[in-house]
Amino acid sequence: MASLLYQTIEQISRDKHIEPEIIVAAIEEAMVVAARKFYKTDEDLRSKFNPDTGQVELFAVRTVVEQVADPFREIALSDARKQQSTIEVGGEISQARATDVLGRIQAQTAKQVILQKVREAERDTIYNEFHTRVGELVNCIVKRLDGPDVIVDLGRTEARLPKREQSRLETYNVGDRLRVAIRAVERAAKGPQVVVSRADPVLVQRLFEMEVPEIYDGTVQIRAVAREAGERTKIAVESRDKDVDPVGACVGMKGMRVQSIIRELRGEKIDIIPYNEDILLFAQKGLSPAKVTRVQAVDVEGKRLEVIVEDTQLSLAIGKKGQNVRLASKLIGWNIDIKSEEEKRREIEAQMSEMTVASTSLNELQGVGPKTIEKLESHGVTSIEKLADMTPEQLLEIPGIGEKMVEKIRIAVEQYFQALESQQPAAAEDAAAVTAAPEEPTAEGEASVESAIETETAAESEAPSETIESVSESAEPWLETSSAEPAQDSAGTENPAPTQEISTDISPAEPENNKTSADEDPLKTEDNA
Numbered sequence: 001m002a003s004l005l006y007q008t009i010e011q012i013s014r015d016k017h018i019e020p021e022i023i024v025a026a027i028e029e030a031m032v033v034a035a036r037k038f039y040k041t042d043e044d045l046r047s048k049f050n051p052d053t054g055q056v057e058l059f060a061v062r063t064v065v066e067q068v069a070d071p072f073r074e075i076a077l078s079d080a081r082k083q084q085s086t087i088e089v090g091g092e093i094s095q096a097r098a099t100d101v102l103g104r105i106q107a108q109t110a111k112q113v114i115l116q117k118v119r120e121a122e123r124d125t126i127y128n129e130f131h132t133r134v135g136e137l138v139n140c141i142v143k144r145l146d147g148p149d150v151i152v153d154l155g156r157t158e159a160r161l162p163k164r165e166q167s168r169l170e171t172y173n174v175g176d177r178l179r180v181a182i183r184a185v186e187r188a189a190k191g192p193q194v195v196v197s198r199a200d201p202v203l204v205q206r207l208f209e210m211e212v213p214e215i216y217d218g219t220v221q222i223r224a225v226a227r228e229a230g231e232r233t234k235i236a237v238e239s240r241d242k243d244v245d246p247v248g249a250c251v252g253m254k255g256m257r258v259q260s261i262i263r264e265l266r267g268e269k270i271d272i273i274p275y276n277e278d279i280l281l282f283a284q285k286g287l288s289p290a291k292v293t294r295v296q297a298v299d300v301e302g303k304r305l306e307v308i309v310e311d312t313q314l315s316l317a318i319g320k321k322g323q324n325v326r327l328a329s330k331l332i333g334w335n336i337d338i339k340s341e342e343e344k345r346r347e348i349e350a351q352m353s354e355m356t357v358a359s360t361s362l363n364e365l366q367g368v369g370p371k372t373i374e375k376l377e378s379h380g381v382t383s384i385e386k387l388a389d390m391t392p393e394q395l396l397e398i399p400g401i402g403e404k405m406v407e408k409i410r411i412a413v414e415q416y417f418q419a420l421e422s423q424q425p426a427a428a429e430d431a432a433a434v435t436a437a438p439e440e441p442t443a444e445g446e447a448s449v450e451s452a453i454e455t456e457t458a459a460e461s462e463a464p465s466e467t468i469e470s471v472s473e474s475a476e477p478w479l480e481t482s483s484a485e486p487a488q489d490s491a492g493t494e495n496p497a498p499t500q501e502i503s504t505d506i507s508p509a510e511p512e513n514n515k516t517s518a519d520e521d522p523l524k525t526e527d528n529a
Contacts, residue, residue, distance in 0.1 A: 005054045017156070018121045024049045026117030031056045033113050034106035035097060042072045045097065059094040119191075126157050127192040130185045137206035140196065142176045152178065157194060165197035168230030169266040179264065181206060199229030204270070207261045208235070214249040223275040226330035230268060234286065234327045238275035247272050271327075279332060283307065286328035290317035293341065303334040314340045360384040365412040372409070375400050388413050 009027075013020045031047040035058050039045075043060040050057055062075040064087055080087050087093070102110075140152035140159065148163040150172050161172075165183060172178070180196035181203040187193075197203065205222050214220040220239050227233040237246040250272045251258050258270060271289075276282040280295045283305055290313045298304045309317045317338050318325050329336045339347070360383055362373045379398050381387050387409070395406045 022121045030110035030113035034110040058097040064091045123191040159194035159196045201225040201227040226327045232269045234271045236275040
């Protein structure tokens with residue numbers, strides 16, 4: 001029997017992966033519980049397993065004291081020295097109790113205690129084992145379907161695949177083999193619950209580590225992963241060796257490496273992006289396949305970026321239901337605002353128009369003291385126009401301004417705008433007078449210009465006439481024989497003299513051409529003669 005009990009303890013230890021000492025402690029505690037129910041005593045009972053004999057021995061232990069207050073747990077020094085002559089105060093005296101008198105009921109009690117202790121030890125062992133394996137990739141088999149959740153078998157224990165951790169593209173049947181990532185290990189009343197996931201970004205990272213040797217040996221590092229399970233995944237990689245292309249290493253020859261991962265994820269799209277320390281360049285790459293025009297940091301502390309894309313690239317940059325920009329934002333860890341060039345242009349125009357709007361200082365208000373103006377300006381109210389747009393409730397929120405001051409400010413603002421409206425008609429009349437005044441000088445100016453043009457034209461007309469007359473005089477010796485005939489012809493036809501005719505036909509802009517024609521007339525006359 002002794003060897004049989006010890007062999008049973010070792011067998012349970014191997015099956016449950018529990019240390020033999022834990023099972024022995026459970027047996028000893030079960031014996032104490034059963035003996036206390038049998039003896040119905042308040043004594044301090046203790047048990048001890050004897051590996052040599054295979055028996056569980058039971059003892060009642062009492063502490064040695066000077067004066068006994070509890071006879072069940074304490075013993076006087078004089079009585080204790082009758083059993084052990086060398087014992088001192090504070091020592092313990094053990095008295096054996098029989099265990100063979102325990103019956104069937106006590107045996108059932110001991111059995112329940114042993115099973116409970118072994119089960120608790122098994123739960124602690126499972127928790128300690130899987131608690132350190134969170135994020136690890138494991139293989140499992142679908143055991144059963146529990147509503148929307150899937151129960152999988154990990155070998156030593158069962159794990160739960162909740163609905164939220166399942167991929168939208170996948171359906172599961174009993175007996176399917178899956179690769180899952182351990183998401184968490186939770187303590188529960190029924191024992192530790194291992195939660196596994198098919199939607200966690202860690203799953204993609206572990207699959208790349210298995211498929212890409214450069215990632216496994218540390219040459220290529222995965223810096224960030226953003227995933228929407230069943231739709232798309234963005235992964236940023238960086239190479240520690242300048243001669244190794246991180247994107248090419250992950251894609252593999254003809255895409256073999258990444259295609260095997262896509263098959264494992266049931267056709268989920270994967271974008272592999274080179275990592276960059278410059279957040280602006282990283283954001284530009286993270287929004288691929290869209291082409292980004294420019295990126296600028298709007299708020300560094302708040303981690304906000306503004307991305308400008310072409311109008312034709314806006315829908316591609318945003319993605320289906322905002323998926324592309326959402327994944328890019330998760331990947332880089334910054335909030336991204338995407339705007340088209342047309343939208344940005346309209347925004348800049350609106351800002352410019354706001355800057356050009358005239359603003360009047362609060363000092364122009366009559367009846368409002370400088371302290372009140374200082375309070376208003378400290379809260380961002382710097383112009384009368386902005387003050388007029390505020391409601392009384394907003395003014396009351398400013399510390400130091402009460403209802404009376406609000407009424408005083410309202411009256412001052414109304415008086416200012418009334419005075420401004422009364423000044424507008426007078427300003428309009430002055431502007432009309434200034435506009436009408438320059439009309440008379442303009443008419444006089446036009447008349448003077450016309451007279452100047454006539455004078456210049458007359459002067460230019462006289463100059464060619466004199467030239468022609470001098471040319472005629474120089475040609476007079478050759479025209480003696482024929483001078484009378486042109487005169488008679490002129491008289492017969494009642495036409496003016498040639499000189500007069502030439503001078504009237506010459507325009508001020510072409511004096512040289514007219515001179516040439518005048519020189520040719522004497523030659524023609526000479527030929528006729």
